[in-house]
Amino acid sequence: MVIKYSNDFKESIVSLHKVGRSANSLAKEYNVSVSTVSKWVNQADPNNTKVLSANEKALIKENKQLKEELDIFKTSSGAYGEKLIIKGRIPTLKIINDNLQVGHRITKILNVLRIPRSTYYGYIHWKPGKTLLRRNFIKQKVLDAWLKYPMYGYPRLTILLNRQLKIKISQRMVYKQMYALKIRSRMTKRINKPKTHTEYDQRPNLIKGLPDQSNILLTDITYIPVKNTWVYLASMYNPVTRRVISYKVGSHMTKELATDVINQVAVKSVKPSIIHSDMGSQYTSDLFESTLTRFGIKHSYSRKGQPGDNARIESFHSILKREYINFQEFKTIHEAIAGIDSYIRWYNSDRISLVA
Numbered sequence: 001m002v003i004k005y006s007n008d009f010k011e012s013i014v015s016l017h018k019v020g021r022s023a024n025s026l027a028k029e030y031n032v033s034v035s036t037v038s039k040w041v042n043q044a045d046p047n048n049t050k051v052l053s054a055n056e057k058a059l060i061k062e063n064k065q066l067k068e069e070l071d072i073f074k075t076s077s078g079a080y081g082e083k084l085i086i087k088g089r090i091p092t093l094k095i096i097n098d099n100l101q102v103g104h105r106i107t108k109i110l111n112v113l114r115i116p117r118s119t120y121y122g123y124i125h126w127k128p129g130k131t132l133l134r135r136n137f138i139k140q141k142v143l144d145a146w147l148k149y150p151m152y153g154y155p156r157l158t159i160l161l162n163r164q165l166k167i168k169i170s171q172r173m174v175y176k177q178m179y180a181l182k183i184r185s186r187m188t189k190r191i192n193k194p195k196t197h198t199e200y201d202q203r204p205n206l207i208k209g210l211p212d213q214s215n216i217l218l219t220d221i222t223y224i225p226v227k228n229t230w231v232y233l234a235s236m237y238n239p240v241t242r243r244v245i246s247y248k249v250g251s252h253m254t255k256e257l258a259t260d261v262i263n264q265v266a267v268k269s270v271k272p273s274i275i276h277s278d279m280g281s282q283y284t285s286d287l288f289e290s291t292l293t294r295f296g297i298k299h300s301y302s303r304k305g306q307p308g309d310n311a312r313i314e315s316f317h318s319i320l321k322r323e324y325i326n327f328q329e330f331k332t333i334h335e336a337i338a339g340i341d342s343y344i345r346w347y348n349s350d351r352i353s354l355v356a
Contacts (some may be wrong), residue, residue: 001007013040013041014032014041014044023037023041025050065163068104069112075099080113084114089123095113096120097108110162135177139180141164141221142177142178143177145157145161150184150185150189151186154171154175155171155354156352156354157174157178158173158174160352164246186327187322202279202301202303203279203299204300205276205300205302206274206276207276207300213240214240216239216240216267216272216274217236217239217245217270218239218276218313219234219236219237219258219262219275219277219283219312220237220277220278220314220317221234221258222317222320222321223279224330224336225325225330226332226336233248233340234249234261235249235315235316235317236275237312239312239313242312242316242353244344244347244348245264245265245268245270246261246265247344249337253282255287256287257282258285258288258289262275262292262295266295271295272299275292275298276299276310277301278310281303319347320340324339324340
């Protein structure tokens with residue numbers, strides 16, 4: 001006669017076994033065979049597949065495979081086949097390697113992601129060609145040059161690299177590499193400065209329409225921020241050579257500051273026939289005018305409200321600020337003097353000009 005045991009009885013026997021009772025002692029105490037006790041213990045173990053039917057084993061295997069496939073799909077965000085391959089070699093290899101590192105087999109990974117074995121082995125044995133090597137070389141040189149001259153955009157960087165590397169590099173190539181590197185010229189917008197006014201009647205503009213300007217110098221004063229205040233830079237500029245001839249930084253915008261750059265020109269034995277300025281009070285002062293007369297230099301004036309009449313030196317001051325001054329935080333006038341001196345020396349000797 002076959003004895004049927006209730007589920008509660010079976011569960012109590014399994015519980016006793018879990019707390020340390022042996023199958024032999026439980027069999028003797030409860031008059032159950034040792035094999036029956038062992039069978040109940042095995043059936044209660046969810047990890048023991050030996051006691052499962054063939055159908056149950058198949059379901060467990062299928063569930064395990066589905067879980068593995070789902071884990072692989074997660075690493076590719078659900079992309080597979082052409083949609084994955086189109087992302088490129090590096091992203092695809094990363095997904096495959098991530099799956100390999102967690103224990104998935106390469107055959108399973110390729111099957112799930114529908115990547116041909118030939119494509120995979122082509123990826124891992126790939127070597128860059130001459131074109132890519134050249135592009136990567138140029139990309140690194142573009143970055144190096146920009147880090148040294150961050151004020152340069154792609155036209156000037158192209159000129160610089162062609163000079164340095166002695167190879168032909170197009171502006172388009174440099175532009176594309178800067179775009180890939182997410183870098184650009186750091187030229188900035190102008191900073192607002194105090195406004196000036198003149199009360200004098202218009203004086204003659206001697207250089208307007210003058211065909212030969214080789215013996216003309218331009219002068220102007222601009223504002224330089226220093227620790228919540230201003231200092232002033234007076235410059236003398238040659239519009240033909242595009243070089244700064246003389247300059248002086250002062251704590252006040254005075255006629256003496258404006259005149260000092262003329263004295264520097266005289267010391268350098270530079271003898272212009274005309275010096276052009278705006279109609280500011282420093283340039284219409286007796287000191288400035290008498291100094292010009294003493295050196296035999298004529299004075300030309302911009303028209304009121306027409307800064308374009310002195311555009312070349314206005315442009316220099318704008319470049320100075322947008323390439324250099326606006327990225328500095330001068331604490332003293334001495335820091336400003338040293339910094340401006342260094343920039344002007346570079347501007348005169350090394351800065352690349354796009355104007356022929």
